[in-house]
Amino acid sequence: MGLHSKKEVMTEEDFSLLRDLVRREFGVLLKGDKRLTLHAKVSHRLGILGLGSYREYYDYILSDPSKDELYTLASHITNNETYFFRERVQLDVFLDLLKEIKREKQRRRQNRLRILSVASSSGEEVYTLNIIVQESGLFAWDWDVLITGIDINRNAVRKAQEACYSQNSFRSLNGDAGIAKKYFTADKDRFRLRKFFKKNVEFRHGNILDRNAFGGLCPVDVVFCRNALIYMSDEAIAKIVGNFFDCIDERGYLFVGSSESLIQRTNLFLPEYVDGIIVYRKNARGNNALE
Numbered sequence: 214m215g216l217h218s219k220k221e222v223m224t225e226e227d228f229s230l231l232r233d234l235v236r237r238e239f240g241v242l243l244k245g246d247k248r249l250t251l252h253a254k255v256s257h258r259l260g261i262l263g264l265g266s267y268r269e270y271y272d273y274i275l276s277d278p279s280k281d282e283l284y285t286l287a288s289h290i291t292n293n294e295t296y297f298f299r300e301r302v303q304l305d306v307f308l309d310l311l312k313e314i315k316r317e318k319q320r321r322r323q324n325r326l327r328i329l330s331v332a333s334s335s336g337e338e339v340y341t342l343n344i345i346v347q348e349s350g351l352f353a354w355d356w357d358v359l360i361t362g363i364d365i366n367r368n369a370v371r372k373a374q375e376a377c378y379s380q381n382s383f384r385s386l387n388g389d390a391g392i393a394k395k396y397f398t399a400d401k402d403r404f405r406l407r408k409f410f411k412k413n414v415e416f417r418h419g420n421i422l423d424r425n426a427f428g429g430l431c432p433v434d435v436v437f438c439r440n441a442l443i444y445m446s447d448e449a450i451a452k453i454v455g456n457f458f459d460c461i462d463e464r465g466y467l468f469v470g471s472s473e474s475l476i477q478r479t480n481l482f483l484p485e486y487v488d489g490i491i492v493y494r495k496n497a498r499g500n501n502a503l504e
């Protein structure tokens with residue numbers, strides 16, 4: 214019988230309440246056919262919290278000022294799929310742009326590089342970017358470098374901070390053990406990132422719909438937001454892109470996943486084609502409709 218006192222069912226009405234809540238709070242769209250999946254993922258929470266129905270669960274979430282249960286819900290509904298060196302062609306362009314960024318910084322007599330990986334999941338993207346920055350040798354010595362990962366899933370943030378990964382996180386490397394060996398130490402069947410590549414990196418729990426998530430980080434030179442917008446509503450994308458517009462330096466860059474596009478969605482960013490890849494630059498004449 215487990216922790217449940219009785220078998221709750223998730224009615225269409227329950228599903229609508231939770232689906233709308235998830236959309237409002239995180240921007241994530243749950244399709245109509247996800248009722249059973251959602252039930253399977255969260256029904257144990259009712260038992261743990263001693264609640265008799267999904268309606269009570271919904272009210273519990275709304276009445277919790279700490280938003281603790283809301284974030285627990287987030288951790289059950291988000292797709293955290295990620296791996297090292299994902300979408301390599303974009304990363305090659307990123308490396309090229311670092312040279313440009315450095316030139317521009319030197320022209321402005323600045324020595325500060327800021328990169329954001331939002332929707333960073335368990336950190337593979339953040340560490341990939343750090344490896345690329347460190348290996349480029351462009352920002353050594355007196356440069357102040359910080360790469361920040363932000364994600365709404367607290368478990369993913371914790372995993373990112375641990376920086377210890379299974380073979381699965383290396384699946385894009387097609388069995389090339391070189392990278393795992395060079396940047397990680399083997400720890401039984403896991404790979405622990407070497408200390409050097411954990412430097413200049415931090416992780417935050419945050420909701421990118423909320424501009425407070427970016428507090429103290431702006432202006433940033435590059436934002437990576439890959440494979441997250443694809444799960445989001447149009448209103449959420451507009452809000453998030455507005456937050457990026459306010460946070461990115463006037464000469465900065467925005468990368469979204471190769472299956473995502475901002476073209477004809479916003480006037481805040483303009484696409485620029487670099488080696489067959491689209492990167493977005495701030496549109497000096499764009500106006501943030503959210504202001």
Ligand SMILES: C[S@@+](CC[C@H](N)C(=O)[O-])C[C@H]1O[C@@H](n2cnc3c(N)ncnc32)[C@H](O)[C@@H]1O
Nearest residue numbers: 239291295332334364365366420421439440441
């Ligand atoms: C598929 S992963 C993408 C990971 C990485 N960017 C990549 O491309 O490999 C999507 C991530 O978006 C996060 N996410 C979804 N909604 C979010 C929100 N409103 N604020 C912050 N993170 C969010 C999820 O928790 C999940 O870890």
